[in-house]
Amino acid sequence: MSEPHSLRGSCLCQRIRYEITGPLGRIVNCHCSMCRKATGAAFRTRASVRTDALRWLSGEDQLGRYESSPGETRTFCQGCGATLVTYFRDHPEYLGLALGTLDDDPGATAVAHVYVASKAPWHEITDELPQFAERLPKDFVG
Ligand SMILES: [Zn+2]
Ligand SMILES: [Zn+2]
Numbered sequence: 225m226s227e228p229h230s231l232r233g234s235c236l237c238q239r240i241r242y243e244i245t246g247p248l249g250r251i252v253n254c255h256c257s258m259c260r261k262a263t264g265a266a267f268r269t270r271a272s273v274r275t276d277a278l279r280w281l282s283g284e285d286q287l288g289r290y291e292s293s294p295g296e297t298r299t300f301c302q303g304c305g306a307t308l309v310t311y312f313r314d315h316p317e318y319l320g321l322a323l324g325t326l327d328d329d330p331g332a333t334a335v336a337h338v339y340v341a342s343k344a345p346w347h348e349i350t351d352e353l354p355q356f357a358e359r360l361p362k363d364f365v366g
Contacts, residue, residue, distance in 0.1 A: 230244065230245050231243070231248070231330055232244075232281075232326075232327050232328050233321075233326040234327055235283070235301035235303070235304055235308060235325060236301065236304040236305070237304035239283040239286050239301060239303050239304070240280070240283035240284070240286050240301050240303075240306075241280070241281040241282045241283060242280050243281055244273055244277050244278050244279075244321070245277050245279070246273070247277075248272070248273055248330050249273065249318075250272070250336075250360070251334045252334055252335060252336050252337070252338045252360055253268070253269050253336070253338070253353075254267055254270055254339050255338065255340050255343040255344070255347075256338075256339035257342050258298075260342075260344060262292070262307050266343075266344050266346075266347035267337070267343075269322070269323040270321060270322060271330070272318045272319070272320060272321070273318065273320075275311075275316060275317055275318060276317075278319065283301070286302050286303055287300070287301070287308065288300045288302040294313075295312060295313035296310060296311075296312055297310065297311045297312075297313075298310045306322075307322045307324075308321075308322055309321055309322070310322075334353060335364075336354045336355070336356060336364065337354070337356065338356050338358065338359055338360050339357070339358055339359070340355045340356060341358060354366065
């Protein structure tokens, strides 16, 4: 077994800091309207992480929570508004991590664009990554 991969991240104001010990799932760029609203950006780059692989180093009490759709709770820093992790009621063993808050290099890059059907009209995707109208297909290999 190789040494577990450890990654650190933080919010904009640095009150909230976290560490991930364990692999990240596949990285995708999500263009859904909720991710756009939550981040204020054209898309949110996210990856799944095992819930037990994430440890809050500081500021966990600063986490705000917003249930953006039933069973899906987005968190953010109450001090600076940075979006952090998303909790899923039906899949509590995994959470969605906003990669923009990472301070370390995860050593991987995005594999696809998802929810492209909801893409902002003012944003043009100019890379060669596969695009999906909605979620990543279960049989997607990449
Ligand atoms: Zn903050
Ligand atoms: Zn999204």
